Amino acid sequence: MCLALTAATAASAHGFGQRYDLPLPLPLYLFGAAAAVALSFVMFGLFARRDRATRRTRHIDLFATGPGAAIARSGLVRSLALAIRLAALGGFTVTIVAGFVGDQNPYRNIAPTLVWIIFWVGLVHASALLGNIWDLLNPWRTLFAGAERLYQLAVGGELARRLPYPPALGVWPACLLLLAFAWIELVYPSPAVPAHVALIVTAYTILTLAGMFVFGREAWLQRGEVFSIVFGTFARFAPIRATAGAPPKCMLRPFGAGLHDDAPVSTSMMALVLLLLSSVLYDGLIATPAWSGTEAMLAGDPVTIRTAGLVGFWLLFVGAYLAACAAAAALLGGGQSALRFGRGFALTLVPIAIGYHVAHYLVFLLIQGQYIVPLLSDPFGYGWDLFGTAAYRVDIAIVGARFAWYAALAAIVIGHVAAVYLAHARAMRILPGTRLAMRSQVPLTALMVVYTFIGLSITAEPIVTQRDSAPPAAVAGAIPVPADAVLPEPGDGRLRPVGAEKVAAAKMTYRVLGSLFHDGSRMTIADLLYAYMFAYRWGVRRPGDEAHYDPAIDAATAVLRRALAGVRAVGSDTTARTFRVGDISFVRELLIVDVYLTAAAPDDPDYNAVLAPPWSTLPWHLVVLMEEAVSRGWAAFSQAEAQRRDVDWLDLVRLEPLKRKLLALVEAFERAAYRPDALQSLVSADAARQRWSALAAFYRDHGHFLVTNGPYQLTRWSADSATLGAFRDMTYPLGVGTYDAYAIPRHGHVTRADWDGRRVTLSGDIEIVEKFQRSYRLVRMPLPSIAPVVRSRAAPSCRYTVVDDQGRVVLAGVAPLAEDATFRIEVGGRLSGGRYTMLAVIAVNGNVTNPEIRRIPISVAADR
Template identity: 30%
Template sequence: MDSHRQGQARVAVAATLLSLATFVGVTAAHSGGLAGSARDPIAIPTWLFLLTGGGVVGISFLLASFVTDRRLIDALHDWRRDVPDPGRVGRSVASLAGVGIVAVTLVVGAIGPTTGVRSLTVLVVWVGWWGGYVASTYLLGNTWPTLNPFRTVAERLPTLGRSYPESVGSWPSVAGLLVLVWVEIATPLADDPRLLVAVLAAYTVTTLGGAVVFGADQWFERVDPLARAFRYYGRLAPLGVDNGRLRLRLPGSALPETTLEGRDDVAFIVTLLFVTTYDGGVATGPWAAGVRAVVEMGVPPLVVYLGTYLAGAGLFYLAFRAAARIGRRRADTYRSATYLARRFAPSLLPIAAGYHLAHNLGSVLVLSPTLAAVAAAPLSPPAMPPQLAGLPAWFGGLELACVLVGHLFAVWVAHATAYDVFPSRLQAVRSQYGVTAVMIGYTMLSLWIVAEPYVAPPFLAT
């Protein structure tokens, strides 16, 4: 990165810090606010449980190393079948439906009930969209380019045609992702439909304004964090568009051939992985105890949460960069560590997807019937059933399975990527040492978060 681009990146980081600092004094976790999540502690010692999970990922790497037949790997990842296209009419209906859903969500949130899961707006955003729809982008396929209501409107607005500053690359999307998730964590969006409407309206104005200035293509390709997250998640899904045609493929088969453009794209994927982890980590007992201890020493809660948030994002990125450097040294290759980071970063997407599913699956399954009931009477919803106060105990095992499957999937994607990059089998195996070590560490961290009983983050807004 040249000095000019570094300067632009610093501007983006400074803007992010300023934006994050405007949300002060409280923290909230939407999953707890929605469903009052509660998990039973695991029956075996935590250290044994975590070592077992990390060991499973390590063993899966060893087993994958025995798959050295390039023709088999290529056959698995090149398999495709054409799927009927929904056609222009179907896409138009979906686009209009997306605009209609956002409009209804805004109106009902502004004039409807103001209590948590009694609000259609809260349920649509956190259950229907953040929980259910986001999962569909990696479990089925990325329909956001068609459904995206903001782009549908933006493409019908005049544009100023300003040139997008190439020097800043996609760093604004990294900053935007950090800001969006921070707003979700630091404000009681799950309990305050009016606040949620205000945030959704602000996002709409910002997005449409950016698209008018730079054009819809540039904005949603380089800046908008939601469009970029769904585009990457779509590479993991079994349905995708190849050469303009809708095709069925094996899940994740598009990831090994994905080469990111630069460090900004690597940072975006790593940040996507981090923010979901942080969102779950703040709802654990050790976190709550640690925050209280630090605050009792005189440190403001905002400094604790924001400081660990930004420091954690930076540490995740530096850890992955270090993994790429280890892979380069062990493979003894002329390829740069930056190039290896650009190739191996997509292998982190199954981990991010697995943890997202584990973090939100319980709320989606429990609250989906409530969403349907409230949608039938959005302005006068029925009373919420008392059983929604807690999630069924068996969700805990399902969440752990989602985490492990995501990590095992990531190991295979990294293996296939290595064989796509290196002609030597020994180089291909050795190049994975760094990223596998990171995956093992992250497996143990994410399993610990999922296994910990839910504890409301301290200093919540009331």
């Protein structure tokens, strides 16, 4: 039934692993944050004094007196600045060289990490919180200054032509370059490939040096060099402003003081600030299900769609800002244009851009930024260990999902409140009268409230955190089955004690981390045990009762019924995995179940673990509802039985008449607090009533009864497609990367087979996933060349089958990877003399879909 429901040609889903669900509903955060922004506007209007808002902020020169003055006079500052410039130039050179000649795996090459993480993300944070350190680090400034010095010594005169920079250009060159940079980051299919990074940096270097040559170094840095303008704009919010000179100065000032500018900025600068805002939010937008749905609906080239989206999102922000400014200008009267008003308040948006940047990239910086530690020792991926840090492994648990959410929430709210204050202070400076200043800020504050809603809504898209799974513990041998262990009655499903003196071949202890079902019901022991009952009730034919038997269920559960000797619910643990956020505790119940098996593979615990696991993807009340539908002749579980009985194939989504009958049944079961006789001792009447009530509420909200406990739930469907949405549940047991093996299946390839008469030795390649930000690629690599830790995670194994000359299978098994990264299959003594063919496959993470099969002829000598 579930396979039929998901047999669609198109689907939309988002997110892997466990979702961090918010301690309170998202709307409360949205309205609370928006209220904080609006309330700050009221508070500043009522209590901010005009003389304080219009007063020049005090700046303190740390190099003016005391130890600071002594340091400035000593020349230490200049020497340190020169050393930093040369180090930055060295890092810049290494970036280009590594990109062109180093390993092209982004995680083994320093170029992508330096450019996309340390440079773009890290320097934005440092500029906003410290000061304009880019002015010191800028390698293009250092390069051109060095070239000017050499030219002056060798030829004399100036290297730059110093043509007049057209005032009409403003900072439009930098604005367009920022748009191109955002396009490379967000749209270009492979921005993290080291060679591409090096090529982009080289091209930008040529462009920048050419601009300096034509217009002069400082002229181009102030108008055309995009990163000087971007980092300088963020640095205007910082508390430190350093200037070179004789002597140098280091001014300490309040946060945001550098954004108090009496003169309006240019139109191009206003556009650049709005591009900074829109590009960060667009980065989050394209990762949402809504955007994926839009791309699927448009069914065009993703690069074209995302390019149009990037430009369109920027223009949307410009239009919304100018509309708010037009409303403000209209409230002021006097014929002031919206554009002039917008230029006057453009810099007050910078704290919002900083807040969005911190919200979106802080966790990325803290986790991905750790890659710089091993890469400093091995920048080219050649296996070096220059500083002894090459073995460092990134700690993805350094920050959690809660930190990510609250940091993002705080950054966005603080950024908007700071922007409200700066805009209010700006209005007080340029407009006569407090009331007029307040009136002018109403439209801008409303716009900021909208920004808050949008920013938090996008930020609330899947935040994930790692959870460890608990593998089953196995004991093998002749094991007595406890007398209180239970086994379902064949054909009836009632749980019966197995009785005394029963023996099993193996005992598996499962620690099942329970989670919520989609209707909000919490998994219990009853859900686990009822899955066994269902297998025995509908998988065993009873004479004279064909209505409660389905051959498809019989076939699907035959292995389980043959292997199961007994089940014993040991208990539950609600303390080990429970955690707390603020005043709210999130209970994660660990259900402990012993499963006894009649037969076991002593050398393959994984095989034993999947014979009869205590797990249910469906809650017991939904299974009961489906049973009732089949028992009453409304539908059948399998397609074959539906055709044989001439009824509908059970469909909880698309059969409207059936759903109406099921809803009436659910409502009747709720009134009666119904639960099957087999569950009377496991489920109370109140618990049963709550289950039926939750199922009815789920149906009214979603229009179907397909309730599971997986990470996705059905949200929309049509005749030929289904849309899946992420199910947000903090108690979901699986962690980050759980489904990567399915999303990006990898294959192995046998490259060499050696037969020495007793043993087959296989060599091979496997595919490795190289991921960086949103892009990935599969790279085929020989097993010996792969780092042991990476090989271990890939878990390669060789699955083989040996057939004789009549095509009969005579030997089969799985060979693990040996220490020398080969597979050794011992055949001597296991086969009689003759000719055979071995079929071998290398599986990566257990994936054997569409395998590459190697046929190896074997000739075994007859024993003498």
